[in-house]
Amino acid sequence: MRNFFEMFSILTSFWDKLNYCFSHIMELAEQSSLLTWVISCIMAAAFIMHLQSGTIIFQDVMQTIANTRSRSKSAHQPSPIHILGTKVSRRQLRLPLRWSHYEVLPSAAVLKNNGSTVILKLYTPSDSRPEICGGELGGSYHFVEASFKWGIHRSEHSIDSHTFSLEMQALHRCPQKRGLFEYLTISFLFMVTPFKNGPLQNISDHLRWITRPESTIELPPFDLHLLMQPFSGGYYTYQGTYDNGDILLPTIWVIGSHIFGVSSHQLAQFRSLCRNDCSRINTNARKMQPQGNRCVQYHP
Structure with missing residues (x-):
């Protein structure tokens, strides 16, 4: 006291x-x-x-709160999925996809190893950002980044029991939120061939400089449309999630049916990258998820 x-x-x-x-x-x-x-x-x-x-x-x-809602929503529609032709709904669109400014050289292109994948970011003036619209998108989606998924036996998405060795996933965003979804991800699928992929060399030849996690390198400017060849039809859509190892986002997937080639040497260059624990990233593909009651559409 x-x-x-x-x-x-x-x-x-x-x-x-x-x-x-x-x-x-x-x-x-x-x-x-x-x-x-x-x-x-x-x-x-x-x-x-x-x-x-x-x-x-x-x-x-x-x-x-926004992140919690996003994770909660994403938990009910995870990616990737196996696309089966027998479970796909065919839908003819009145408007094709329209790609703008993909041929414009960016002010800078930066490649980063974030310890989970390779991320490509472009820096361009606001009036010449690569963007895509048309179809049933309801708005214009501008390019945010591209990330890559690869594996020994498969990358991520597969179609009618066909698996692929590399997948380039191009994340886009509709800033006005006038589209069906805030985020859109375009998937380009690659399978191993005896020949190198010329446009992909802009990426693969510089991977040796970012072997360590969190390392970056600026690339010589190149036409994005050579790497991401525009298509107006012949693609699948469904609702799922985009995951680059740092962020998890609900997204509309647009998966092109045209398959590109990648050489075994180029694939080995991706697999030579290191994680945060210094181990090699032999594969960074997520586990296959059930389609559930989600509708997968094919737009010829």
Whole structure:
């Protein structure tokens, strides 16, 4: 009990001295316009910092809620899936897919090993961003990034029991949210052939510089449409998830039915990359998921 009263006495004395100092400062401020201005600036700065802190906290809370909703929604429609022709609904579209600005050279192209996959990002002026529209998209989706999935026996998606060795997944976003979904992912499938894929060499020949995780390299500018050859029809769509190892997003998948070639040497260059634990990324394909009651459509 004695210790309690001693502590209370000390706190009371400290509070009295604090009040005295504050009162003395305010008296001086009344006599000095300069001191008044300094005190006003300090109080204004404290108020602004308080508002900024509140804003940051509010934004963090809203982002957490958004991420939770996204993960919850994604949990019910995971990717990849095996596409069976007998379970596909054919639908003829009035409008073909339209690709814009894919032939424009970007200001910069950056390749990164994030420890899970290879990510390609482009930096372009806002008025010449690669984008896609048409079909049933309902809006324009601009290019965000491309990531790659590969494996010894398969990459990710498969079609009618045919598996593929490499998959390039191009993530797009509709910023106005006028589309059916905020995100769209276009999948390009590759199988091993005796010949090198020329456009893919822009990627594979630079992988040796980003063997370590979190390493990056800037690529010489190249036409994106050579790597991602536009198509207007002949593709599958379904709702699933995009996962590059850092983010998991609900997305509409557009999977082209045209199969590209990749040489065994180029595939080995992808498999030479390292994870965060320094092991080789021999495969980064996700497990196959059931289609469930999701509708897979084919647009000829």
